[in-house]
Amino acid sequence: MWDVERVRRTLAELDGRLAELSERADAVALDAVRTLVDVYGEALARVTALIEKAAPEVSDALADDELVGHLLLVHDLHPHEPETRIRRALADLRPRIVAELTDYADDGVTVAIEGVARSGVSDATETVEAVVRAVAPEVTDVRVRHRSEPAFVPLTAVRAR
Template identity: 40%
Template structure:
């Protein structure tokens, strides 16, 4: 059964409005004078009121996991919740979820994991075959893009190779004598 249609503007019109809004806000930031200051204050007040309304909505759906999940799956609502700092899922959970989703696409047989989030930087560890430099760079870029899509509050994603186990037998193990068996079965 398909999800019911979302209320409001169709998605393509939402995208058009967001582009237009970005342009208008850029123009407003460059404007000077008392009218520009009043307009900026009006936008800030409106944003605070809508943020408060969203916070109240998230409080109302607390304890209703299906409804909370439906809200966070909607891309526009998801980004607004992040913008206002009220997304119900911590950034670490959102990043871990997107990495879980990305693992099957890492045809390299490797693994990717969240090493840490410090400030606005996520650090990922990636193990497995890295292939040629351009392939590795493409995978790293795709991972970073996927993380930033679910956690736009982050500024940067760093992907580093995971430490690999040595593939060479350590020399000191070659010099050790094997244990001898004693007839009663103990070494």
């Protein structure tokens, strides 16, 4: 079985190849890929419907798998709504990045990040945006707000002399 890194690397390579195919405007090849995706999507929809009837608890395990979850997203079959997926993905960033979903609408989200050093704000923002877009591709607008930490003022600076 593929490990998580291999899944991520392969999906990234596939995205690149599909982009190249699209840039070349190879209509026949793109149509073949679309048809294949549609057929596999229908088969996957049937499998998930059977699983939901027979063992509903299995749906969570499938959704949590890196590759299967991705396929469920591609085919709009993921059992969890976008808000749940986003909250879980943000929780997975801890302790490196502490992020909280503060506003959710059908097409946009706001995420608050706290405890990030100023030098790391850009990287944290990019990471959060990428994570949200990966688990909720239907979200078109990701806003990231930074909650600043109160400045540390040493006691000696405020003490009367």
